[in-house]
Amino acid sequence: MLTEKIFGVISLGCDKNRVDTEKLLAMLQGRGCRLTDDPSEAQILIVNTCGFLQSAREEAIETVLEFSEYKRQNLEKIVITGCLPQKFVGELFAPLTEADVFLGITDYEKLFEALERSYASGRRQNFVGKGEEVFRVERVQTTEPHFAYLKIADGCYNHCTYCLIPKIRGKYRSYPMEKLVEEAKELGELSELIVVAQDTTRYGEDLYGKNCFVELLQRLSALDNIEKIRLLYCYPDVITEELIEEIRTNDKILKYMDIPLQHSENRVLKLMNRKGKREEYLALFARLRQRIPGIAIRSTFISGFPTETEEEFLAMQDFLREAKLLNCGFFAYSREPDTGAYRLKPQVHHATKQRRVRALYETQRAISRGLLAELVGQKIEVLCDGIDYQKSCFVGRAYFNAPDIDGKVYFRSMDAMQGKRYEVYIESADEYDLYGYTEDYANEMELTK
16 A cells, blocks of 8 residues: 555755645645655655756756666655646656656646556556646645745746746646635744745735735734744735835834846846836835835846847846845846747857856845945844854844845854844854854853953
Protein backbone atom coordinates (compact mmCIF):
# COMPACT_ATOMS: atom_id res chain seq x y z
CA MET A 1 0.00 0.00 0.00
CA LEU A 2 1.16 3.51 -0.82
CA THR A 3 0.47 4.73 2.70
CA GLU A 4 3.18 2.37 3.91
CA LYS A 5 5.77 3.99 1.65
CA ILE A 6 8.18 6.67 2.84
CA PHE A 7 7.74 9.94 0.93
CA GLY A 8 10.30 12.69 0.43
CA VAL A 9 9.46 16.07 -1.11
CA ILE A 10 11.83 18.61 -2.66
CA SER A 11 10.56 22.11 -3.42
CA LEU A 12 12.25 24.28 -6.04
CA GLY A 13 11.53 27.83 -7.08
CA CYS A 14 9.66 30.66 -5.44
CA ASP A 15 7.80 31.16 -2.17
CA LYS A 16 4.51 30.56 -4.00
CA ASN A 17 5.79 27.13 -4.96
CA ARG A 18 6.73 26.59 -1.33
CA VAL A 19 3.09 27.06 -0.32
CA ASP A 20 2.01 24.47 -2.89
CA THR A 21 4.60 22.08 -1.48
CA GLU A 22 3.39 22.65 2.08
CA LYS A 23 -0.15 21.78 1.03
CA LEU A 24 1.11 18.68 -0.78
CA LEU A 25 2.90 17.61 2.41
CA ALA A 26 -0.32 18.10 4.37
CA MET A 27 -2.19 15.94 1.85
CA LEU A 28 0.38 13.17 2.27
CA GLN A 29 0.28 13.48 6.02
CA GLY A 30 -3.52 13.40 5.95
CA ARG A 31 -3.39 10.07 4.12
CA GLY A 32 -1.19 8.68 6.86
CA CYS A 33 1.97 8.59 4.75
CA ARG A 34 5.38 8.61 6.37
CA LEU A 35 7.52 11.64 5.49
CA THR A 36 11.27 12.10 5.51
CA ASP A 37 13.59 15.00 4.76
CA ASP A 38 16.42 12.58 3.98
CA PRO A 39 16.27 11.62 0.27
CA SER A 40 18.28 8.48 0.93
CA GLU A 41 15.41 7.16 3.07
CA ALA A 42 12.60 7.97 0.60
CA GLN A 43 10.91 5.27 -1.41
CA ILE A 44 8.87 7.85 -3.35
CA LEU A 45 10.47 11.23 -4.05
CA ILE A 46 8.37 14.17 -5.27
CA VAL A 47 10.13 17.13 -6.92
CA ASN A 48 7.96 20.23 -7.13
CA THR A 49 9.53 22.27 -9.90
CA CYS A 50 9.79 25.78 -11.29
CA GLY A 51 9.65 26.29 -15.07
CA PHE A 52 9.68 30.08 -15.28
CA LEU A 53 13.20 30.45 -16.70
CA GLN A 54 15.63 28.25 -18.59
CA SER A 55 17.93 28.23 -15.55
CA ALA A 56 15.05 27.02 -13.34
CA ARG A 57 14.21 24.26 -15.81
CA GLU A 58 17.82 23.15 -15.90
CA GLU A 59 17.93 23.10 -12.09
CA ALA A 60 14.78 20.95 -11.96
CA ILE A 61 16.11 18.41 -14.48
CA GLU A 62 19.49 18.28 -12.75
CA THR A 63 17.73 17.66 -9.43
CA VAL A 64 15.80 14.72 -10.89
CA LEU A 65 18.97 13.28 -12.41
CA GLU A 66 20.90 13.74 -9.18
CA PHE A 67 18.37 12.01 -6.99
CA SER A 68 17.71 9.23 -9.48
CA GLU A 69 20.98 7.78 -8.19
CA TYR A 70 19.06 6.78 -5.05
CA LYS A 71 17.16 4.23 -7.17
CA ARG A 72 20.16 2.02 -6.58
CA GLN A 73 19.18 2.05 -2.89
CA ASN A 74 15.68 2.60 -1.42
CA LEU A 75 14.13 4.91 -4.00
CA GLU A 76 11.40 3.30 -6.11
CA LYS A 77 9.58 6.19 -7.83
CA ILE A 78 10.31 9.81 -8.74
CA VAL A 79 7.34 12.14 -9.20
CA ILE A 80 7.91 15.44 -10.97
CA THR A 81 5.22 18.05 -10.52
CA GLY A 82 4.60 21.79 -10.70
CA CYS A 83 5.41 24.35 -13.38
CA LEU A 84 7.94 22.38 -15.43
CA PRO A 85 5.71 19.45 -16.43
CA GLN A 86 2.66 21.72 -16.65
CA LYS A 87 4.22 23.60 -19.57
CA PHE A 88 6.88 21.25 -20.97
CA VAL A 89 5.64 17.70 -20.40
CA GLY A 90 5.48 17.15 -24.18
CA GLU A 91 9.20 17.77 -24.49
CA LEU A 92 10.18 16.08 -21.21
CA PHE A 93 8.18 12.90 -20.87
CA ALA A 94 10.03 10.80 -23.42
CA PRO A 95 13.64 11.75 -22.60
CA LEU A 96 13.40 12.22 -18.82
CA THR A 97 13.03 8.51 -18.12
CA GLU A 98 14.35 8.92 -14.58
CA ALA A 99 10.94 10.37 -13.59
CA ASP A 100 8.11 7.85 -13.20
CA VAL A 101 5.09 10.15 -12.73
CA PHE A 102 4.38 13.60 -14.16
CA LEU A 103 1.77 15.90 -12.58
CA GLY A 104 0.82 19.50 -13.37
CA ILE A 105 -0.07 22.38 -11.08
CA THR A 106 -3.66 21.22 -10.48
CA ASP A 107 -3.07 17.47 -10.42
CA TYR A 108 -2.01 16.86 -6.81
CA GLU A 109 -5.24 15.03 -6.04
CA LYS A 110 -4.29 12.53 -8.75
CA LEU A 111 -0.98 11.67 -7.11
CA PHE A 112 -2.05 8.36 -5.58
CA GLU A 113 -3.94 7.19 -8.66
CA ALA A 114 -0.92 7.94 -10.85
CA LEU A 115 1.45 6.15 -8.47
CA GLU A 116 -0.82 3.11 -8.20
CA ARG A 117 -0.92 2.83 -12.00
CA SER A 118 2.84 3.19 -12.21
CA TYR A 119 3.39 0.44 -9.63
CA ALA A 120 0.77 -1.86 -11.15
CA SER A 121 1.83 -1.47 -14.77
CA GLY A 122 5.52 -0.84 -14.33
CA ARG A 123 5.11 2.04 -16.79
CA ARG A 124 5.70 5.75 -16.46
CA GLN A 125 2.58 7.89 -16.10
CA ASN A 126 1.69 11.30 -17.54
CA PHE A 127 -1.16 12.77 -15.49
CA VAL A 128 -0.62 16.41 -16.43
CA GLY A 129 -3.97 18.14 -16.88
CA LYS A 130 -6.04 15.22 -15.55
CA GLY A 131 -6.89 16.83 -12.21
CA GLU A 132 -8.83 19.85 -11.02
CA GLU A 133 -7.70 22.69 -8.79
CA VAL A 134 -8.68 22.03 -5.18
CA PHE A 135 -8.04 24.65 -2.52
CA ARG A 136 -6.56 23.17 0.62
CA VAL A 137 -6.33 24.95 3.95
CA GLU A 138 -4.08 22.41 5.67
CA ARG A 139 -0.32 22.88 5.41
CA VAL A 140 2.88 21.45 6.82
CA GLN A 141 4.97 24.56 7.43
CA THR A 142 8.52 24.38 6.04
CA THR A 143 9.67 27.89 6.99
CA GLU A 144 10.90 28.80 10.45
CA PRO A 145 7.90 28.49 12.81
CA HIS A 146 7.52 32.23 13.42
CA PHE A 147 6.79 33.29 9.83
CA ALA A 148 4.86 31.88 6.89
CA TYR A 149 3.73 32.75 3.37
CA LEU A 150 0.07 33.11 2.40
CA LYS A 151 -0.59 32.65 -1.31
CA ILE A 152 -3.78 34.57 -2.04
CA ALA A 153 -4.11 33.90 -5.79
CA ASP A 154 -2.59 31.96 -8.65
CA GLY A 155 -2.02 32.76 -12.30
CA CYS A 156 -1.70 36.15 -13.93
CA TYR A 157 -3.33 38.21 -16.64
CA ASN A 158 -0.73 40.92 -17.07
CA HIS A 159 0.82 39.13 -20.08
CA CYS A 160 4.25 40.73 -19.86
CA THR A 161 6.06 39.83 -23.07
CA TYR A 162 9.03 38.20 -21.31
CA CYS A 163 6.97 36.04 -18.96
CA LEU A 164 5.71 32.45 -19.21
CA ILE A 165 3.55 32.53 -16.08
CA PRO A 166 0.17 32.98 -17.86
CA LYS A 167 1.09 30.07 -20.15
CA ILE A 168 2.00 27.91 -17.15
CA ARG A 169 -0.33 29.03 -14.36
CA GLY A 170 -3.22 30.34 -16.43
CA LYS A 171 -5.46 33.31 -15.78
CA TYR A 172 -5.45 35.16 -12.48
CA ARG A 173 -7.51 33.27 -9.90
CA SER A 174 -8.18 34.75 -6.46
CA TYR A 175 -8.80 32.27 -3.66
CA PRO A 176 -11.94 32.73 -1.52
CA MET A 177 -11.39 35.23 1.28
CA GLU A 178 -13.00 33.04 3.92
CA LYS A 179 -10.67 30.16 3.02
CA LEU A 180 -7.60 32.42 3.16
CA VAL A 181 -8.57 33.75 6.57
CA GLU A 182 -9.11 30.19 7.79
CA GLU A 183 -5.73 29.14 6.38
CA ALA A 184 -3.95 32.06 8.05
CA LYS A 185 -5.64 31.26 11.35
CA GLU A 186 -4.57 27.63 11.14
CA LEU A 187 -0.92 28.62 10.71
CA GLY A 188 -0.72 29.32 14.44
CA GLU A 189 1.17 32.07 16.22
CA LEU A 190 3.13 34.07 13.64
CA SER A 191 5.45 37.00 14.09
CA GLU A 192 5.10 37.68 10.38
CA LEU A 193 2.65 36.62 7.67
CA ILE A 194 3.97 37.28 4.17
CA VAL A 195 1.25 37.81 1.56
CA VAL A 196 2.20 36.58 -1.93
CA ALA A 197 0.72 35.99 -5.37
CA GLN A 198 1.88 36.67 -8.89
CA ASP A 199 0.16 40.03 -8.38
CA THR A 200 -1.20 40.57 -4.86
CA THR A 201 -2.73 43.98 -5.56
CA ARG A 202 -5.34 42.62 -7.99
CA TYR A 203 -6.84 40.32 -5.40
CA GLY A 204 -10.59 39.79 -5.78
CA GLU A 205 -11.14 41.41 -9.17
CA ASP A 206 -11.85 38.09 -10.87
CA LEU A 207 -13.72 36.44 -8.00
CA TYR A 208 -15.79 39.29 -6.58
CA GLY A 209 -15.94 41.69 -9.51
CA LYS A 210 -14.03 44.34 -7.56
CA ASN A 211 -10.66 44.81 -5.92
CA CYS A 212 -10.79 43.32 -2.41
CA PHE A 213 -7.12 43.46 -1.44
CA VAL A 214 -7.64 46.03 1.30
CA GLU A 215 -10.61 44.10 2.68
CA LEU A 216 -8.53 40.91 2.78
CA LEU A 217 -5.74 42.73 4.63
CA GLN A 218 -8.24 44.02 7.15
CA ARG A 219 -9.63 40.53 7.70
CA LEU A 220 -6.14 39.09 8.15
CA SER A 221 -5.18 41.93 10.50
CA ALA A 222 -8.12 41.05 12.74
CA LEU A 223 -6.61 37.62 13.50
CA ASP A 224 -5.07 37.43 16.96
CA ASN A 225 -2.43 34.90 15.91
CA ILE A 226 -0.78 37.27 13.41
CA GLU A 227 1.55 39.94 14.73
CA LYS A 228 2.69 41.60 11.48
CA ILE A 229 1.88 41.35 7.76
CA ARG A 230 4.34 41.88 4.90
CA LEU A 231 3.28 42.61 1.30
CA LEU A 232 5.16 41.22 -1.71
CA TYR A 233 4.56 41.52 -5.47
CA CYS A 234 2.48 44.71 -5.48
CA TYR A 235 2.09 45.88 -9.06
CA PRO A 236 2.55 49.65 -9.36
CA ASP A 237 -0.54 50.33 -11.46
CA VAL A 238 -2.87 48.87 -8.80
CA ILE A 239 -1.49 50.66 -5.75
CA THR A 240 -4.57 52.67 -4.90
CA GLU A 241 -5.05 55.49 -2.44
CA GLU A 242 -7.17 53.08 -0.40
CA LEU A 243 -4.26 50.65 -0.15
CA ILE A 244 -1.78 53.39 0.74
CA GLU A 245 -4.08 54.61 3.50
CA GLU A 246 -4.50 51.08 4.85
CA ILE A 247 -0.75 50.56 5.04
CA ARG A 248 -0.34 53.98 6.67
CA THR A 249 -2.94 53.45 9.39
CA ASN A 250 -2.82 49.68 9.99
CA ASP A 251 -0.21 48.96 12.66
CA LYS A 252 -0.10 45.29 11.73
CA ILE A 253 1.06 45.96 8.17
CA LEU A 254 4.81 46.47 7.96
CA LYS A 255 5.80 49.70 6.21
CA TYR A 256 7.36 47.76 3.36
CA MET A 257 6.29 47.16 -0.21
CA ASP A 258 7.81 44.98 -2.90
CA ILE A 259 6.92 46.68 -6.20
CA PRO A 260 8.38 44.89 -9.25
CA LEU A 261 9.04 47.44 -12.02
CA GLN A 262 11.27 45.34 -14.35
CA HIS A 263 12.55 48.44 -16.15
CA SER A 264 12.62 52.22 -15.92
CA GLU A 265 12.60 53.39 -19.52
CA ASN A 266 9.31 54.01 -21.29
CA ARG A 267 10.14 52.46 -24.65
CA VAL A 268 11.32 49.21 -23.05
CA LEU A 269 8.41 49.16 -20.62
CA LYS A 270 6.01 49.40 -23.56
CA LEU A 271 7.75 46.52 -25.33
CA MET A 272 7.50 44.53 -22.11
CA ASN A 273 3.76 45.29 -21.97
CA ARG A 274 4.26 46.83 -18.53
CA LYS A 275 1.66 49.33 -17.40
CA GLY A 276 3.47 52.46 -16.26
CA LYS A 277 6.16 54.96 -17.13
CA ARG A 278 9.36 56.17 -15.56
CA GLU A 279 7.84 59.44 -14.36
CA GLU A 280 4.80 57.62 -12.94
CA TYR A 281 7.02 55.26 -10.96
CA LEU A 282 9.04 58.10 -9.46
CA ALA A 283 5.81 59.93 -8.61
CA LEU A 284 4.46 56.79 -6.94
CA PHE A 285 7.58 56.45 -4.79
CA ALA A 286 7.37 60.11 -3.81
CA ARG A 287 3.70 59.73 -2.88
CA LEU A 288 4.36 56.59 -0.82
CA ARG A 289 7.18 58.27 1.07
CA GLN A 290 5.14 61.38 1.70
CA ARG A 291 2.11 59.44 2.94
CA ILE A 292 4.01 56.69 4.80
CA PRO A 293 7.20 58.17 6.29
CA GLY A 294 10.00 55.63 6.50
CA ILE A 295 8.40 53.15 4.10
CA ALA A 296 10.88 50.67 2.62
CA ILE A 297 10.43 49.95 -1.09
CA ARG A 298 12.12 47.10 -2.94
CA SER A 299 11.90 46.27 -6.63
CA THR A 300 13.21 43.99 -9.36
CA PHE A 301 14.60 44.90 -12.78
CA ILE A 302 15.45 43.03 -15.96
CA SER A 303 18.45 44.12 -18.01
CA GLY A 304 19.28 43.08 -21.54
CA PHE A 305 15.68 42.97 -22.78
CA PRO A 306 15.65 42.74 -26.60
CA THR A 307 16.53 46.06 -28.28
CA GLU A 308 17.64 47.63 -24.96
CA THR A 309 20.29 50.18 -25.85
CA GLU A 310 23.36 51.17 -23.87
CA GLU A 311 21.73 54.56 -23.29
CA GLU A 312 18.62 52.90 -21.81
CA PHE A 313 20.77 50.76 -19.56
CA LEU A 314 22.63 53.84 -18.33
CA ALA A 315 19.29 55.60 -17.82
CA MET A 316 18.19 52.71 -15.60
CA GLN A 317 21.27 53.29 -13.45
CA ASP A 318 20.27 56.96 -13.19
CA PHE A 319 16.76 55.87 -12.23
CA LEU A 320 18.15 53.80 -9.38
CA ARG A 321 20.13 56.76 -8.09
CA GLU A 322 17.02 58.94 -8.21
CA ALA A 323 14.63 56.34 -6.75
CA LYS A 324 16.99 55.43 -3.87
CA LEU A 325 15.44 52.06 -3.15
CA LEU A 326 16.90 50.15 -0.21
CA ASN A 327 16.71 46.68 -1.79
CA CYS A 328 16.65 45.59 -5.43
CA GLY A 329 17.06 42.41 -7.42
CA PHE A 330 18.46 42.38 -10.98
CA PHE A 331 18.12 39.69 -13.60
CA ALA A 332 19.49 39.22 -17.08
CA TYR A 333 16.71 38.80 -19.63
CA SER A 334 16.03 35.15 -20.36
CA ARG A 335 14.76 34.43 -23.87
CA GLU A 336 11.80 32.15 -23.31
CA PRO A 337 9.94 30.35 -26.12
CA ASP A 338 6.23 31.07 -26.47
CA THR A 339 6.58 34.62 -25.15
CA GLY A 340 6.02 37.84 -27.06
CA ALA A 341 9.62 38.99 -26.69
CA TYR A 342 11.12 35.77 -28.04
CA ARG A 343 11.20 37.00 -31.65
CA LEU A 344 12.12 40.60 -30.94
CA LYS A 345 15.31 41.74 -32.65
CA PRO A 346 18.02 42.52 -31.95
CA GLN A 347 18.54 40.26 -28.96
CA VAL A 348 21.18 41.56 -26.56
CA HIS A 349 24.36 39.48 -26.40
CA HIS A 350 24.72 37.27 -23.34
CA ALA A 351 27.98 38.90 -22.25
CA THR A 352 26.41 42.35 -22.53
CA LYS A 353 23.46 41.30 -20.39
CA GLN A 354 25.74 39.94 -17.70
CA ARG A 355 27.89 43.07 -17.73
CA ARG A 356 24.84 45.28 -17.33
CA VAL A 357 23.45 43.23 -14.46
CA ARG A 358 26.78 43.41 -12.65
CA ALA A 359 26.88 47.18 -13.14
CA LEU A 360 23.33 47.56 -11.84
CA TYR A 361 24.20 45.58 -8.73
CA GLU A 362 27.26 47.75 -8.20
CA THR A 363 25.14 50.90 -8.52
CA GLN A 364 22.58 49.53 -6.08
CA ARG A 365 25.25 48.46 -3.61
CA ALA A 366 26.47 52.04 -3.37
CA ILE A 367 22.89 53.25 -2.82
CA SER A 368 22.14 50.62 -0.19
CA ARG A 369 25.46 51.22 1.56
CA GLY A 370 24.62 54.91 1.92
CA LEU A 371 21.09 54.29 3.17
CA LEU A 372 22.18 51.68 5.70
CA ALA A 373 25.02 53.89 6.93
CA GLU A 374 22.39 56.40 8.04
CA LEU A 375 21.16 53.82 10.57
CA VAL A 376 24.52 53.49 12.33
CA GLY A 377 24.18 54.86 15.85
CA GLN A 378 20.41 54.31 15.92
CA LYS A 379 18.23 51.71 17.62
CA ILE A 380 15.93 49.65 15.41
CA GLU A 381 13.46 46.86 16.09
CA VAL A 382 14.67 43.47 14.88
CA LEU A 383 12.78 40.19 14.56
CA CYS A 384 15.10 37.37 15.65
CA ASP A 385 15.24 34.56 13.08
CA GLY A 386 17.73 32.45 15.02
CA ILE A 387 21.49 32.03 15.41
CA ASP A 388 24.19 32.41 12.79
CA TYR A 389 26.76 29.92 14.03
CA GLN A 390 29.43 31.02 11.56
CA LYS A 391 29.27 34.59 12.81
CA SER A 392 28.65 33.49 16.42
CA CYS A 393 25.74 35.86 16.92
CA PHE A 394 22.01 36.15 16.52
CA VAL A 395 20.51 37.03 13.15
CA GLY A 396 17.25 38.74 12.35
CA ARG A 397 15.42 41.19 10.16
CA ALA A 398 14.15 44.73 10.47
CA TYR A 399 10.85 45.78 8.93
CA PHE A 400 12.72 46.62 5.71
CA ASN A 401 14.06 43.05 5.31
CA ALA A 402 11.99 40.27 3.76
CA PRO A 403 13.28 36.69 4.21
CA ASP A 404 15.82 35.40 1.68
CA ILE A 405 15.67 38.36 -0.72
CA ASP A 406 16.87 41.27 1.44
CA GLY A 407 19.69 41.91 3.91
CA LYS A 408 19.86 40.87 7.54
CA VAL A 409 20.69 42.26 10.95
CA TYR A 410 23.41 40.43 12.89
CA PHE A 411 23.40 41.22 16.59
CA ARG A 412 24.90 40.19 19.91
CA SER A 413 22.64 39.63 22.87
CA MET A 414 22.80 37.80 26.16
CA ASP A 415 19.68 35.88 25.20
CA ALA A 416 17.35 36.21 22.23
CA MET A 417 14.46 33.97 21.22
CA GLN A 418 13.48 33.09 17.69
CA GLY A 419 10.30 34.91 16.70
CA LYS A 420 10.68 37.71 19.25
CA ARG A 421 11.51 41.35 18.51
CA TYR A 422 14.37 43.25 20.09
CA GLU A 423 15.71 46.78 20.13
CA VAL A 424 19.15 46.59 18.53
CA TYR A 425 21.73 49.34 18.63
CA ILE A 426 23.40 49.52 15.19
CA GLU A 427 27.16 49.95 15.33
CA SER A 428 28.13 49.23 11.71
CA ALA A 429 26.77 48.51 8.23
CA ASP A 430 27.86 47.28 4.83
CA GLU A 431 26.03 47.31 1.50
CA TYR A 432 23.54 44.62 2.55
CA ASP A 433 23.56 43.98 6.29
CA LEU A 434 23.56 45.72 9.64
CA TYR A 435 25.50 44.78 12.78
CA GLY A 436 24.74 45.66 16.38
CA TYR A 437 23.85 44.58 19.89
CA THR A 438 21.04 44.69 22.43
CA GLU A 439 21.06 46.71 25.65
CA ASP A 440 21.45 43.66 27.89
CA TYR A 441 24.61 42.69 26.01
CA ALA A 442 26.01 46.20 26.38
CA ASN A 443 25.23 46.20 30.09
CA GLU A 444 26.87 42.82 30.60
CA MET A 445 29.98 43.86 28.72
CA GLU A 446 30.17 46.97 30.90
CA LEU A 447 29.88 44.83 34.02
CA THR A 448 32.72 42.53 32.97
CA LYS A 449 35.20 45.31 32.24
